[in-house]
Amino acid sequence: MNPDLVAKTDLLIVGGGLSGLAIAHWALKKEPTLDYLVVEGQGRSGGAVQSFKKDGYQGEWxxxxxxxxxxxxxxxxxxxxxxxxxxxxxxxxxxxxxxLKGRLCLVPQSPPTLIKSDLLSWWAKLRVLGDLFIKADSSEQSVSQWAQRRFGPQVLPFIDAALIGTYAGDLNRLSIDAVMPGLRAGEARYGSAIKAVVAQMRASKGQPRNLPQMISFKEGMERLVEQLAQGKKIRLNFQVEQLIYKEGGWLVKSGDQIIEAKRLVLALPIHQAHPLLAPLLAPPGPAPATAQIYNLLLGFGPEAKIPYGFGYLAPAKENRFALGSLFSSHMFVGRVQEGGHLLEVLIGGRRSPEKLELSDAELIEKTLADLKGLIELPNPQFVKVLRPQSAIPQPELGHKALIDWRDRLLKAYPNLEICGFGWDGIGINEVVQLAKKTALGLKISENQIKGVYL
Ligand SMILES: Cc1cc2nc3c(=O)[nH]c(=O)nc-3n(C[C@H](O)[C@H](O)[C@H](O)COP(=O)(O)OP(=O)(O)OC[C@H]3O[C@@H](n4cnc5c(N)ncnc54)[C@H](O)[C@@H]3O)c2cc1C
Known part of the structure; x- marks a missing residue:
């Protein structure tokens, strides 16, 4: 049976998550009369960004x-x-x-203040300065290989925690070039990571250097994608299975339906884009690995003694059940009824996918046992296990080959654009920035040294 041609458009955006919606936003801002369509495989747009509300508790998927x-x-x-x-x-x-060693320690917010704190021994601090004398090595390395060589082994738990907090990842597998491209470029230029950071600080002298603020919305993060989706042309339940390049344009297939487009933007997570792009040009290897995390919401009354702050992270070395927890009711008001507390506990990640196989009852029991060893907690008044489908793509060793592959695809198919989760970063700021650049036809790569906030 021949597929039905269900739509024709000038610009087709595949993926109705934050990236696809942001592309549509900026493309329309540039060209208000643009003929475009966003297609989304699921019955809702927004992708990974989704908020949860029940019985006065508010969390995030x-x-x-x-x-x-x-x-x-x-x-x-x-x-x-x-x-x-x-x-x-x-x-x-x-x-x-x-x-650290089975108890919660308040950590300084950035690497320079970490050096000043007493969390590192004198020997470890001296070893960190060894970076100034170690030759730059541009070969592909994991984060742990790189950090150990430049700064010594004692910094690894701190780096591990930072990577768990952002990637839910494994520092033995993540690629330093993909995780810290700006720092690597600086290291190559100045011969030392510390010198590169100092050079960047000098270059930005005179500009305000306040620590940033974490942003959310009263009704949760979903407001961002809800507002973006408002008034946009989105076709839901259109799961793209095949991309066909024909006579300079695109035929995009889902089941027995087909859409014809002059230009195509693939705004998908890298691991979901991979199987669609592979038939167009042979990829350098399999789709990248992902890390899935479940979120366990635990609501408590006022008697819970949760230390004031954002939350905690547990490096793998500590061998805890949970990766860490957000102290959500401290961060943002309105996440719980007045006087109560809400913890959002993160479980699983790249190193412990087997934990995600546990039943809700097992997850709750093991999580509570873990947390009660760290925080004085009564029994929870509210419990909910969120098992999101979305997973975090991991920029592990070999990521550069995938980026080179993308660049070759972009050259081979001039009316194709590729952006989304995990290509040039995994955070909201990074995917939004890439979406804007893609929509405005700007150059993609940027090599600034990113701040690390533990
Ligand atoms: C558990 C978790 C926690 C996170 N925490 C943070 C955080 O605290 N801070 C932060 O900055 N970032 C965080 N992120 C990252 C952030 O969510 C992403 O940067 C962002 O949502 C990526 O948007 P996207 O549109 O690129 O991808 P997605 O949100 O994955 O959207 C892609 C969309 O494409 C659709 N799709 C996939 N394949 C097809 C197909 N073949 N055809 C049609 N449609 C398809 C999907 O259904 C989905 O809707 C987190 C991510 C996860 C998963």
Whole structure:
């Protein structure tokens, strides 16, 4: 049976998550009369960004917030008139904790303040300075290989925690070039990571250097994608199975339906784009690995003694059941009834996918046992296990080959654009920035040294 041609459009955006919606936003801002269509495989748009509300508790299936230090995302808030709904949690007011030797320790918010603290021994601090004398090595390395060589082994738990907090990843597999491209470029240029950071600080002298703030919205992160989707042309339940390049245009197939487009933007997570792109040009290897995390919401009364701050993370070395927890009711007001507390506990990740196989009852029991060893907690008044389908693509060793492959695809197919979760970063700020650049036809790569906030 021949597939039905169900639509024709100038610009087809595949993927109705934050990336696809943001592409549509900026493409329309540039060209208001644009003929476009967004297609989304699921029955709702928004992808990983989804909020949860029940019995006075409010949590998140996916992202909990983003830092207010990237202009593209701030521009989006302005365009969408979302500023009145913004909630802010400043990093400088909220401490973060690390589970070290079985107890929660307040950690300094950035690498320079970590060096000044007593969390590292004198020997470890001296070893960190060894970076100044170690030759730059541009070969592909995992984060742990790189950090161990430049700074010594004692910094690994801190780096591990930072990577668990962002990627739910494994520092033995993540590629340093993909995770910290700006720092690697600086290291190559100045011969040392510390010198590269100092050079960047000098270059930005005179500019305000406040710690950023975490942003969410009163009704949760979903407001961002809800507002973006407003008034957009979106076709739901259109799961793209095949891309056919024909006579300079695209035929995009889902079941027995086909859409014809002059230009195509693939705004999908890298691991979901991979099987669609592979028939167009042979990929360098399999689709990248992902890390899935479940979120266990635990609501408590006022008697819970939760330390003030954002939350805690547990490096793998600590061998805890949970990856860490957000102290959500401290970060943002209105996540729980007055006087109560809400923890959002993260479980699974790249290193422990087997934990996701446990039943709700087992997850709850093991999580509570773990947390009660760290925090003085009564029995919870509210419990909910969120098992999101979305997973975090991992920029592991071999990621560069995937980026080179994307660049070759873009050259081979001039009316194809590729953006989305995991290509040039995994955070909201990064995918929004990439979406803006893609929509405006700007150059994609940017090599600034990113801040690391533990
Ligand atoms: C558990 C979790 C926690 C996170 N926490 C944070 C955080 O705290 N801060 C932060 O900054 N970022 C966080 N992120 C990352 C953030 O959610 C992503 O950067 C962002 O949502 C990516 O948007 P996207 O549109 O690129 O991808 P997605 O959100 O994955 O959207 C892709 C869309 O494409 C659709 N799709 C897939 N394949 C097809 C197909 N073949 N045809 C049609 N449609 C298709 C999917 O259904 C989906 O709707 C988190 C992510 C996860 C999963």
């Amino acid at each position: 996916g992202p909990h917030g983003f830092l207010d230090n990237k202009p593209a995302t701030l521009e989006l808030l302005e365009d969408l008139d979302l500023w009145p709904e913004v909630q802010k949690a400043p990093l400088k007011e909220f401490g973060r904790y690390l589970c």
